Each structure stands twice: as structure tokens, then as C-alpha cells.
Amino acid sequence: MNVSARITGIGSAFPEKIVTNDDIAAKIAEFGLETDDTWIMERTGIRERRHSDLSNPDEHNSSLGSAAALKALEMAGKSPAEVDQIIYATCTPDTKLPSCACLLQKNIGSTQAWAMDINAACSGFLYGLATAEQFIKAGSSKTILVIGAEVINTIINWKDRTSCILFGDAAGAAVVEPVEADCPHRILSWHMRSDGTLWDLFEIPAGGSTMEVTPEIYEQNLHKVKMKGTEIFKVAVRTLAEFAVTALEANNMTVEDVDWFIPHQANLRIIEAVAKRINCPKEKILINLDRYGNTSAATIPTAFDEGVRDGRIKKGDVLLLDAFGAGLTYGSVLLRW
Numbered sequence: 001m002n003v004s005a006r007i008t009g010i011g012s013a014f015p016e017k018i019v020t021n022d023d024i025a026a027k028i029a030e031f032g033l034e035t036d037d038t039w040i041m042e043r044t045g046i047r048e049r050r051h052s053d054l055s056n057p058d059e060h061n062s063s064l065g066s067a068a069a070l071k072a073l074e075m076a077g078k079s080p081a082e083v084d085q086i087i088y089a090t091c092t093p094d095t096k097l098p099s100c101a102c103l104l105q106k107n108i109g110s111t112q113a114w115a116m117d118i119n120a121a122c123s124g125f126l127y128g129l130a131t132a133e134q135f136i137k138a139g140s141s142k143t144i145l146v147i148g149a150e151v152i153n154t155i156i157n158w159k160d161r162t163s164c165i166l167f168g169d170a171a172g173a174a175v176v177e178p179v180e181a182d183c184p185h186r187i188l189s190w191h192m193r194s195d196g197t198l199w200d201l202f203e204i205p206a207g208g209s210t211m212e213v214t215p216e217i218y219e220q221n222l223h224k225v226k227m228k229g230t231e232i233f234k235v236a237v238r239t240l241a242e243f244a245v246t247a248l249e250a251n252n253m254t255v256e257d258v259d260w261f262i263p264h265q266a267n268l269r270i271i272e273a274v275a276k277r278i279n280c281p282k283e284k285i286l287i288n289l290d291r292y293g294n295t296s297a298a299t300i301p302t303a304f305d306e307g308v309r310d311g312r313i314k315k316g317d318v319l320l321l322d323a324f325g326a327g328l329t330y331g332s333v334l335l336r337w
């Protein structure tokens with residue numbers, strides 16, 4: 001059968017603890033740094049975010065991913081036993097080995113699946129969707145779980161006030177299944193790209209195989225996020241706008257044909273600048289950044305899930321998903337729900 005791929009279920013999960021901008025200000029004051037709610041709101045649009053309590057096993061990355069996956073499977077009307085592939089996008093896995101994908105497989109009992117993690121940072125969920133679409137089209141998988149999940153509070157450098165304000169923990173998941181090739185409700189296109197020459201705009205220098213975390217490295221916080229915020233901001237606006245237009249042109253559509261624009265949620269000013277470039281009215285943009293911050297690979301599936309569950313996204317709506325992240329990685333997916 002000539003097939004296309006469709007998202008048939010979507011779900012999300014969050015840790016309980018809310019961290020407000022005032023909480024962040026109090027935390028960094030311990031290191032002699034200052035920030036405040038007004039600065040964070042005006043420069044980022046973030047009011048609060050969630051941080052996992054790692055003493056609670058239910059709030060580990062793989063546990064949040066599992067909770068989101070079960071909700072997505074329930075929406076799709078599928079059991080965990082029917083899942084034959086798991087693609088787990090994260091840059092903050094529970095452990096380096098095994099993968100979060102295998103832990104999720106154990107948690108939910110998808111015994112017939114093969115499972116792997118991918119690391120494309122904030123673009124991970126879209127990279128995962130593109131990968132899933134190809135396995136579905138090849139006919140080799142029938143029920144794929146794509147997860148975007150992070151416990152990113154674990155890589156925050158609390159001595160860097162430009163980055164520590166941004167991030168939150170969350171998980172989002174989608175079920176991808178085959179449909180007839182011309183079914184209107186399908187992934188219409190995907191476009192992905194990376195630019196490794198920009199690797200140093202967002203990095204964690206230590207903890208991989210090139211730099212062991214010694215007491216000296218630990219003291220310098222080199223096992224935490226190191227970010228060139230202003231440079232990323234500019235690249236993000238350019239690439240998000242470019243890949244949004246690429247998706248629309250490939251489908252002979254304009255922004256008017258799009259019901260919902262779901263961009264990566266890194267900074268409200270980035271989203272507004274992109275919206276201006278592509279002439280997208282703000283009423284069409286799904287935002288959850290104000291309540292959850294930048295949850296990296298989880299921003300797009302969690303905003304998507306919220307829109308579906310609160311009824312804003314209706315069957316037949318055209319959704320434009322658009323991401324950028326460390327690597328650098330970029331990409332867009334256009335689909336009809």
C-alpha cells in the first residue's frame with residue numbers, strides 16, 4: 001500500500017513544582033547575581049516554569065516521557081503492546097546509558113518495539129517526527145511513539161543569569177501511524193537542516209568523552225549550559241522564518257492556509273519577530289512559554305497537546321511546526337490534524 005503518516009494521538013506531562021521569576025531571582029541572589037520578574041517578562045515572555053524533583057522517580061525524564069506517551073496512546077486508541085518503534089528526543093536523558101527510549105519501553109511495556117534516543121536539542125521532536133514519517137512510509141513500522149522530553153533544570157548554570165532564567169522541564173509525545181497516501185489528515189511535509197559550524201552557540205563542554213568532569217571543571221560549571229544568547233536569537237529568527245516559508249512553499253500554501261503556527265518556545269520576542277517576518281497574526285500562534293519556559297524538545301508537542309485538548313485545534317486544521325536548537329539544528333513540519 002502507498003502510505004502517508006499521520007499523528008493519531010498527542011500527550012504531555014509536567015513536573016509539579018512551579019518555579020516563578022521571583023524564585024529564580026532569590027536563587028541567583030545566592031551567587032551575588034540580580035534579576036527580577038519585570039526583566040524576565042519583558043525580555044523573554046516567561047512568567048514561570050516547572051522543575052522536576054529528582055528525588056521523585058515519577059519526575060525523571062523517562063517517567064515524564066512515559067506519562068506523556070500513555071496519554072498519546074490513549075488518544076490514538078492504541079495499547080503499548082502495539083507500539084513497534086520508539087524515538088525519544090532529549091538532550092537530558094536520565095543516564096548516558098541506557099537510553100530514555102529503552103527506559104520508557106520498560107515503563108509502559110511496549111515489548112514489541114525497538115527503541116532509540118536522538119539528540120537534536122530543541123529541534124528533537126521535529127527530527128523525530130520526520131524520522132517516524134520515513135519509517136511509516138517505508139512500511140517497516142506501523143505504530144511509532146515520538147517523544148520530546150527534558151529535565152533541563154539539571155544542566156542550568158545558576159551562575160549565568162542570561163541562561164538560567166529560560167528553561168523548564170516537560171515531556172510531550174505523539175503516536176504516528178500509517179494512513180492512505182492521499183488521506184487529507186497526514187504529515188504533509190517536513191524539512192530539516194543542521195549547521196554544525198555554529199556548534200559553539202549553545203553547548204555543554206564537559207561530561208562527554210572529550211572532557212571529564214573533574215573537580216576543577218565542576219567548579220567552573222563547564223558541565224552546564226554555555227550559551228551565546230544574542231547570536232542564537234538572531235539565527236533563530238532567520239532560520240525559523242526561512243523554514244516556515246519553505247514548508248508553505250513546498251505545499252503551495254500561504255500563512256492564510258495555516259490554522260495554527262506552533263514554533264519552538266525559546267523567547268516570546270523571537271516568536272514575535274518570526275511572526276512579523278512571515279506575516280502570521282498572533283491569534284494563530286500557540287504559546288505555552290509563559291507558563292513552562294523553554295522546555296527544549298518538549299515545547300512543540302506540549303503546546304500542540306494543549307491546543308488539541310482545550311479544543312482550539314480542530315480536526316482538519318493545518319498546523320505549522322517550526323524549530324531550532326543546539327547543533328545548530330532546524331526544521332519545520334506541516335501537517336493536517
Ligand code: UT7
Binds near residue numbers: 162
Ligand atoms: O533553545 C535555544 C536556547 N537559547 C535561546 O533561545 C536564547 C536566545 N536568546 C535570548 O533569548 C536572549 O538573547 C536572552 C534572553 C538570553 C537575553 O536577552 P537580550 O535582550 O539579548 O539581553 P542581553 O544579553 O543583550 O543583555 C542586555 C542586558 C545586559 O546588561 P547591560 O550590559 O546592557 O548592562 C545584561 O547583563 O541585560 C542584562 N541581563 C540581565 N538583567 C537582568 C542579562 N540577563 C539578565 C537577567 N536579569 N536575567
